[in-house]
Amino acid sequence: MFISFIFFVFVLGVGNVIPGGPSGHNPNNIFLLAGQSNMAGRGGVYNDTKTSLLKWDGKVPPQCTLTPNILTLSLNKTWDIARDPLHKEIDNLKTCGVGPGMPFSNEMLARRPDLGVIGLVPCAIGGTKIEKWQKGTTLYNQLVDRARAARESGGNIRALLWYQGESDCGEQDSMLYKGRLEKFFNDVRQDLNSPDLPIILVVISAGEGNFLRNVRDAQLSINLKNVVHVDAMGLTLLPDRLHLDTKSAVNIGQKLADSFLNNFYH
């Protein structure tokens, strides 16, 4: 009894993915979602005047509809049916809402039903500078660990979708941004044994600080193989002028799908 308990803790507790998602099959196409709040999703988040707390309005647009063909890797590394707020478990200290993950997946399946089952690996955390994602940090380790766990169930990691930089718009951080981002991309690819891993990089349209322009320039000047850009400029924001509203989260999610299909799916 005790021995089998130890066995259970050892075998399952180390974080192996339990085979067989809820739809009976595991995702063949895995996508890593990482970065900060706009990847985690803040669409529909508002100030509740009564409690002075941020709340989510609970409105899920049709482009974010759940289906058995879109799964998400839970915190305990099982595949569950994905639904908004997709980052609720992982970005658990913040109020999460609608983000790009669900509209990305629905758009992919609408255009290429032959894709089968999509597995999302939510890893984004609100308010995190690129410094917090350098190799060896908690967030870096969590991303690599969850990516490896996701792959254990048999699928392939098709791309990293990266949306971050709003917290790096100060003078000093913006100057160091390009080097740090390139190092992060190179390290992730190396640690996942995937030197050509497709990366879709969202070029930010808002930031905390006066050096948004520098961060955008740094992002646009990244010139690594299989790194492509999707620009968030022009998308509508919440009253905080930092976070995408629901409509814009849908829009950027669809743009990410468009970019993936055009650049990496042949």
Ligand SMILES: *[C@@H]1O[C@H](CO)[C@@H](O)[C@H](O)[C@H]1NC(C)=O
């Ligand atoms: C993992 O978490 C999900 C919900 O997030 C739950 O349904 C499932 O039972 C959990 N699995 C294990 C093995 O703890």
Ligand SMILES: *[C@@H]1O[C@H](CO)[C@@H](O)[C@H](O)[C@H]1NC(C)=O
């Ligand atoms: C909530 O209210 C605070 C204080 O007025 C403001 O700074 C913030 O931008 C608001 N957030 C949203 C999402 O409306």
